[in-house]
Amino acid sequence: MKDKIHSSQLLPFAISFGIFMIAAVFGWFKLQYGFNFGDEGWHMTEAWRLTAGDDFFSDHFTSAIKCVTLINSIVFKFYPEITLLGFRELQFFLTIISLLFLSFALYKISNEFWFQPIIFSLFAFTGLDPMGAISNLNYYTYTHMFITLYLAFFIMGLQQQSFLLKRILYVTAGIFLWLISFSLLHMSLVVISVIILFVIIRKLKLESLDFTLKDLCFVLSPVLLLWTIFIGIHGNAFIQNVISSVQWMLTTSTYAAGSLIYINGDTFKYVVITLFFTMAFLWSTKITKTILLMGVLLILAVMMFAVIETDLFGLIAPYYHGYYNGWYSRPMWFGAFLASAYFLFFCYLIFKIVTKKPWSNVELFALVLFISSIITVINSSFFSALGFLTILHSSIPAVAAMACMILSMKAVKKRVYLVQLAILIMFFAPFYYTTAWSDWKFNLFDVAPEQANAEIEIGFGRGIKTNQIYKDLYDWISKTSQAYSNKDDYIISYVSSPMVHMIARRRPALDESFLSFVVFPENYFSKAIEFMKTRGRKPKLVYVFEAMPALVPITLEEPLRVWQDKQFSFPSGDPISQYVLANMTLIDSFPIAEGLSVRCLLDNDSVSRFMGNN
Numbered sequence: 001m002k003d004k005i006h007s008s009q010l011l012p013f014a015i016s017f018g019i020f021m022i023a024a025v026f027g028w029f030k031l032q033y034g035f036n037f038g039d040e041g042w043h044m045t046e047a048w049r050l051t052a053g054d055d056f057f058s059d060h061f062t063s064a065i066k067c068v069t070l071i072n073s074i075v076f077k078f079y080p081e082i083t084l085l086g087f088r089e090l091q092f093f094l095t096i097i098s099l100l101f102l103s104f105a106l107y108k109i110s111n112e113f114w115f116q117p118i119i120f121s122l123f124a125f126t127g128l129d130p131m132g133a134i135s136n137l138n139y140y141t142y143t144h145m146f147i148t149l150y151l152a153f154f155i156m157g158l159q160q161q162s163f164l165l166k167r168i169l170y171v172t173a174g175i176f177l178w179l180i181s182f183s184l185l186h187m188s189l190v191v192i193s194v195i196i197l198f199v200i201i202r203k204l205k206l207e208s209l210d211f212t213l214k215d216l217c218f219v220l221s222p223v224l225l226l227w228t229i230f231i232g233i234h235g236n237a238f239i240q241n242v243i244s245s246v247q248w249m250l251t252t253s254t255y256a257a258g259s260l261i262y263i264n265g266d267t268f269k270y271v272v273i274t275l276f277f278t279m280a281f282l283w284s285t286k287i288t289k290t291i292l293l294m295g296v297l298l299i300l301a302v303m304m305f306a307v308i309e310t311d312l313f314g315l316i317a318p319y320y321h322g323y324y325n326g327w328y329s330r331p332m333w334f335g336a337f338l339a340s341a342y343f344l345f346f347c348y349l350i351f352k353i354v355t356k357k358p359w360s361n362v363e364l365f366a367l368v369l370f371i372s373s374i375i376t377v378i379n380s381s382f383f384s385a386l387g388f389l390t391i392l393h394s395s396i397p398a399v400a401a402m403a404c405m406i407l408s409m410k411a412v413k414k415r416v417y418l419v420q421l422a423i424l425i426m427f428f429a430p431f432y433y434t435t436a437w438s439d440w441k442f443n444l445f446d447v448a449p450e451q452a453n454a455e456i457e458i459g460f461g462r463g464i465k466t467n468q469i470y471k472d473l474y475d476w477i478s479k480t481s482q483a484y485s486n487k488d489d490y491i492i493s494y495v496s497s498p499m500v501h502m503i504a505r506r507r508p509a510l511d512e513s514f515l516s517f518v519v520f521p522e523n524y525f526s527k528a529i530e531f532m533k534t535r536g537r538k539p540k541l542v543y544v545f546e547a548m549p550a551l552v553p554i555t556l557e558e559p560l561r562v563w564q565d566k567q568f569s570f571p572s573g574d575p576i577s578q579y580v581l582a583n584m585t586l587i588d589s590f591p592i593a594e595g596l597s598v599r600c601l602l603d604n605d606s607v608s609r610f611m612g613n614n
Contacts, residue, residue: 006113012417013114020117023436024096024124031088031135033452034443035466035474037549041499042514043138044084044460047072049507051080053488057237059535060511061527062248064241068139068183075137084136084502085463088127091137095127098145101152102400108159109365110407114417118424119403122432123396125439130392131331132439140386142183144393147190147376150176151397154194154219155365158209167218174222180376181223182230185242186383193375194219197368204353209364251521267388269316270336271343277304278340281427286411290419297426305430308333327553328389330438334431335391338398342377345370345405362408369401399428438556445550446470447561460502469592473549476590477503480600481541484587484610489540490532494576495567496548509539515576516548517568525575540606542580544570544599549592563593570599 046063050056050073056063063069075082075090082090103116122130128141150173157169181188198216201209231238281300287293308330311318319332349367352359359367373394380390403424406412412420441448447467454471456464459478466474481504485491490509493500498513510528512520532538546568551561568574571581584601591597602610 009112009114009417012421013117016114016116016118016121016421020121020124023121027125027127028089028092030125030440030449031092032085032463033449033465034446035084035456035461035464035470035499036134036444036446037470037497037499038445038514039138040084040134040136040444041497041502043069043072043134043136044087045498045501045508045513048076048502049513051076052505052507054507057234057241060241061531062241062245062512064238065185065245066139066183067185068142071142071183072137083462084460087137088135091127091135091141094137094145095123098128098148098152098396099123102148102396105152105155105159106365106400106404108156109404110362112407114421115403115407115424118421119399119428120396122399122428122436125436128393128396130334130395130435130439131328131386131389132435132442133444139184140390140393143180143187143376143380144396146176146179146183147372147394148396150180151369151372155368157215158211158365158368166215170215170218171222174219175226177219178223178226181227184380185245187376187379189379190372190376191220191223193372196375197371200367200371206359206364208359208361209368248524251524266317266319267332267336269312270319270332271339273307273312273316274304274333274337275340275343277307278337278344282406282409285406285409285423290415293419294422297423301426301430305434308430308434327442327556328438330434330556331392332389334395334435335389337431338377338391338395338402339388341398341402342370342374345401346374348405360408362404366401366404366408369397369404373398373401441556442553445548445552445564447551448559451559460505467551470549473590473592473598474503476588476598477543480588481506484600484602484606485540490537491541491543492539492576492580493543493545495545496550497543497545500543504541506541507537509537510576517574522574529575529579538603539584540603542584542599542601544577544580544601546570547596549598563596566596 046060046069049059050069054060056070056073072087075087079086099116099120103113103120106116107113126132127135128144129135131140134141153169153173153176157166157173160166160169177191177194180190194216198211198213200206201211277300281297284293284296284300287296307313311329318329345366351357376394377391380393381388384390406424406427407420412423415423443449446452449465452465452467454466454468456462456466456471456474458475461474477500481491485504485506487505489506491501491504491506492509492515493513494515496514496516498508498515501508501513509532510525511531512528515525547564547566550564552564554560554562568577571577580601583604585604585607586599587602587607588600589597590600
């Protein structure tokens with residue numbers, strides 16, 4: 001009987017796996033497109049500088065809240081010649097590995113292997129960042145990976161009968177749980193998810209989930225032990241840096257409580273609409289005639305697709321929140337879809353408690369997935385400038401839970417596997433396709449892939465396809481940095497251009513590499529200049545960008561890109577510009593667009609020596 005069940009899964013598995021592989025091939029192909037001078041450069045610079053001589057705590061005011069930088073620095077340490085494309089490819093491989101572990105855990109629950117590829121196909125394309133911003137390893141993507149791996153090993157532990165293997169799996173899950181908090185300090189609250197689960201199991205007397213107090217201790221012990229070891233080694237420096245980080249966050253507009261705890265009326269509209277779609281879709285699965293069922297579900301899927309593509313035919317404004325001016329509307333629909341699923345599951349949980357109806361095995365493990373995902377979302381949404389969009393950074397376990405709940409429904413479970421596959425495809429397709437399309441079109445301030453007409457050939461950016469202006473700017477930065485500075489020299493690049501440090505392979509003179517007058521208060525820069533002088537980090541070169549080097553789309557449907565507006569005019573009265581005016585001399589410039597250029601300034605002492613030698 002078991003062999004017959006497995007053989008009946010082969011065709012739907014082949015279709016499901018085929019879709020996954022197509023998504024993975026295009027996802028791999030996508031990695032080479034798009035160069036970013038801002039956020040991606042920041043994540044890379046902050047890790048690389050630790051291998052070039054900087055100290056994680058003493059050379060940066062706010063490093064302790066994002067220890068994930070230490071993980072990336074290990075990659076640079078063991079592979080010094082890794083490129084930007086290499087980091088993206090590493091992220092791709094880690095995504096696939098995470099999906100494999102969770103897929104195996106889901107197989108152990110359901111004894112079914114056909115549905116995992118289709119529900120995870122989106123992530124084969126987008127990687128760990130379905131928002132579509134950065135296909136690289138950063139504190140968002142690491143958190144997504146670690147929550148996925150934690151749940152995979154935790155679920156395998158729940159299923160394991162061997163006492164020894166169960167404990168090993170729980171300890172491994174605990175290590176990944178610690179890594180979540182290690183990646184981003186404020187994500188430490190995710191640890192309570194396993195405690196909440198333990199309480200729910202006890203209160204609801206879910207005897208099918210064999211999770212004892214000793215098991216809980218095995219999961220939590222690595223968290224306590226690893227933090228004890230880390231603080232024991234870096235105690236005073238770590239604590240002082242945490243205090244400094246909190247003080248800085250409380251003084252910035254970007255991270256003020258009022259901007260973080262952000263409820264947008266349009267966000268609520270997104271969630272309500274996806275909630276109606278989800279309810280209508282699930283209710284329609286009760287239709288007994290297969291052809292009629294497929295027709296109704298197809299109509300619902302097409303209608304949802306049209307709503308996403310047109311923002312409800314123009315009745316809902318594109319998603320705006322701070323920095324993100326409508327560019328992430330499609331991923332926002334996917335996030336709202338997940339939020340509606342969380343709401344429905346919460347209602348289902350209350351229904352189960354009130355009616356005291358038994359839980360199926362698959363429902364119980366969906367409970368495990370949902371609880372951890374919901375706690376992660378609540379934690380990240382309130383402490384991130386991304387706001388509601390952070391819901392996407394725990395979407396892998398969320399869609400796994402959603403699939404488990406759908407496949408456990410009596411109306412769905414009794415149907416043949418091919419029909420179940422069709423149901424899953426139509427349920428997820430409107431959100432998966434539009435999210436993937438958005439990820440393809442928006443390369444975070446570069447041209448769309450079909451417009452990329454140049455390839456970077458040297459240095460850290462080698463192999464990246466971009467536009468000709470970016471390539472020429474990259475080559476100019478590389479040339480000037482090599483001509484006027486040495487590898488142990490410091491430089492400053494502002495505003496919002498940390499990737500310059502990776503192009504030049506020069507450490508930042510200031511504590512921070514992402515210098516933005518929008519994010520940081522002026523007294524921060526005064527403190528940074530004093531830090532620079534005290535620590536003997538005098539810059540040899542300064543690159544001045546009056547605006548972030550960023551090509552901004554008007555709409556993703558149109559190829560037109562415009563340059564980011566100026567953030568300041570040089571010379572300026574800010575502390576950095578005042579230092580530059582007093583100590584540096586303009587030696588070169590690079591025109592980007594009309595009225596917009598990049599200046600390269602050399603330290604006055606070096607100018608004298610350079611002129612003397614020439």
